[in-house]
Amino acid sequence: MRIVFAGTPETALPSLEALVGSRHDVAAVVTRPDARQGRGRTLHPSPIAARAAELGIEVLKPERADDPAFLDRLREIGPACCPIVAYGALLKRDALDVPEYGWLNLHFSALPAWRGAAPVQRSIMAGDEVTGATVFSLVEALDAGPVLGTITERIRDDDTAGTLLERLAHEGARLLVDALDHVEDGDIAAVAQPEDGVTYAPKLTTDDAHVDWSRPAFAVDRQVRGCTPAPGAWTLLDGQRVKLGPVTPTTDDTLRPGEVQAGRREVRVGTATTDVVLGTVQPTGKRPMAAADWARGTTIEPGTVLA
Known part of the structure; x- marks a missing residue:
């Protein structure tokens, strides 16, 4: 099947690689325009754009997904289906109607839980024990389309948003290819998402990463891990911001919330319940x-x- 893949960050790379290695023909990729990075603010292509160029695949970088020139080129390519992973821009009806089988979106949660931009981070911070990945048919409503496949993944005690997302990206890539195979074979039907159990996962802000020491150690641990590696958990010491890596809850309740105690080998901070040991600072x-x-x-x- 002739496809056009849409994606932007490193998270989307496993899916691109899996699709290139599948029976489907990746005719082009769609990604966000080059962005300025580093101290010199020089323009750099997205990870997907860079990898597609290495593979000799046509790269489309529309400023807006409703750009007429982009839509015309998409129609010229004529994909039967467009798989999409973390593209980063909203697709409107003109784009959604181009491929015969629509756009298949890989989302990193077990929908309808955690619709939105930060499902992995919000799942960890909420204390969930299990999350997952879902492939669904893209519609104009936020992550609300009918589902073609779901996998689940246990959230480990030491998982950060980074490590969990990496696992889901690879497992989800296999799910995406499998769903695409079945769409081409015509032996799969999308199932509407249930109306109950819907939760939302807005993008994390800097304020979300400000550690609240008045919460229990379990919640502090989850907050820090959910904000690692980005935007990075932080706290204030004498008015100066200090970033924190994952912490380790203890069974000791010796310090007041936020009180810090520095020993020769470890640094502890109090919470609403037990103390936590700081990792990296x-x-x-x-x-x-x-x-x-x-x-x-x-x-x-x-x-x-x-x-």
Whole structure:
């Protein structure tokens, strides 16, 4: 089947690779325009654009998904179906109507849970034990189309948003190819999502990553892991922002919420329940370091409270 793949970040790469290795013909990819990065603010292609160029696949980079020139080129290519993973732009009816079998979206949750931009992060932060990935037919409503396939994945005790998303990206790529195979074979039917159980996963903000030490250790642990690697959990010491890597809850309840205690080998912070041990710490303008190393170079008076 002739297809056009849409995606932008590294998360979409496993799907592109799986599709290229499948029985389907990847005629082109659609991705976001080049973005400025680094101190020099130079333009860089998206990971999908860069990989497609290496593979000799045509790359389309419309500023807007409803750009007439883009739509004309899409119609010229004539894909039967368009798989899409983390493309990053809204597709309207003119684009949705181009492929005969529509657009098949790989979303990193077990829909209808966690519709939106940050399903993996929100699932971890909510304390879910299980999440998943879903392939569904794209409609104009947010992640609300009928489902063609779902897999589930246990959230491990040490999972960050980064590690969990990496697993889901690879498992989801196989699910996407399998769904596409069945669409071509005509032996699959999409099933409408249930109306109950819908939750939403808006993009994380910097405020979402501000650690709330007044919450239980379980919630602090989940908040930090859900914000790792981006946008990065943080707290304030003497008014200065400090980024935090994943923490380890303990069984000890010795400190007030936010109170920090620096020992020779570890740094603890109190929560609403038990203390947590800090992992890595990154002061502003410096590289991440072990919490004990950070504490040795920082003045932490007894009774100091992180805000």
